[in-house]
Amino acid sequence: MAVDPKAFSLISYGMYIVSSFGPGRLNGQIATTVFQVTSEPPMMAVSLNCQNYTNELIKGSQKFSVAVLSQEAPLTLIGTFGFKCGRQVDKFSGMKYEICSSGNPKLLEYSLANFDVEVTQTVELGSHTLFIGKVVESQILAEGHPMTYEYYHKIKGGKTQQNAPSYIKG
Numbered sequence: 001m002a003v004d005p006k007a008f009s010l011i012s013y014g015m016y017i018v019s020s021f022g023p024g025r026l027n028g029q030i031a032t033t034v035f036q037v038t039s040e041p042p043m044m045a046v047s048l049n050c051q052n053y054t055n056e057l058i059k060g061s062q063k064f065s066v067a068v069l070s071q072e073a074p075l076t077l078i079g080t081f082g083f084k085c086g087r088q089v090d091k092f093s094g095m096k097y098e099i100c101s102s103g104n105p106k107l108l109e110y111s112l113a114n115f116d117v118e119v120t121q122t123v124e125l126g127s128h129t130l131f132i133g134k135v136v137e138s139q140i141l142a143e144g145h146p147m148t149y150e151y152y153h154k155i156k157g158g159k160t161q162q163n164a165p166s167y168i169k170g
Contacts, residue, residue, distance in 0.1 A: 013149035017067040017081050018046050019105045020057035026092045026105045029054040030082035032149050034066055042135040044117055047128045053086035055129055058119065064131060065104035066115040070144040071151055073110035078158060100137060113140050 019028030033047040044066065048055040058064045069078075080091050096108040100116045107114070117133035152158040 015069045015073070015078070015147040015149060015152050016046075017069065017107055017111070018048065018054055018058075018064055019067070019107065020054055020061050020064045021103050021105065022057045022060055025057070025086075026090075026097075027053050027057055027086035028065075028067075028081050028091055028105065028107065029086070030078055031066075037132060042138070043120070043132060044115060044135055045130055045132045047125070047130050049128055050124075058131055059122070059129070061103065062119040063102045063104050064117050064119070064133065065100060065102075065106055066117065067107040067111040068113040069147045070110050070112050070142065071147045071155075072144065073147055075156055075158060077110055078152070078156075102136065108141060111141050112144050112146055113138065 013032040014034065016031045016034045017028045018031040018034065019026065021027070029048070029052055031046055031048060035045055037043040037045050046064065046066065048058070054064075080089075084091060092105055092107075098106045098108060100106050100114075102116050102118065104116055106116070115135050116137040117131075117135050119131050119133040121132040123130040123132070147156075
């Protein structure tokens with residue numbers, strides 16, 4: 001039996017901004033593969049394309065933050081963090097954010113919750129890296145509905161970036 005790539009579109013995903021930092025630089029990107037791994041200790045995992053700048057920064061700092069996007073997040077915000085390269089563009093320019101005690105940026109606009117994470121394990125998976133880490137701080141920033149990947153596509157009319165794990169060519 002063959003693998004039908006469209007079957008993967010039936011898996012539920014959220015819309016998140018995963019961020020990190022390097023020498024004098026902040027960066028973040030849209031990610032859909034973010035999930036809680038354990039509750040005790042509180043741990044999360046995220047899968048990022050190996051070519052993405054955020055991947056490089058997390059490997060260097062061994063830290064990342066996750067912002068849970070609200071349904072009200074505009075396509076311009078998603079475009080900045082999902083379709084622009086952080087090596088050439090300061091994605092946090094003009095954004096409302098704070099710096100966590102870890103050094104990670106915490107996006108305040110259109111973010112319902114934030115998680116600050118220290119990497120405990122890294123797994124290379126061909127085109128992507130799976131970062132697993134302990135949540136050292138989390139907080140609810142606003143009330144609202146988290147944006148799902150389905151909402152982003154069906155209601156917002158959003159597109160999938162080519163480096164996303166859920167990208168289907170064609």
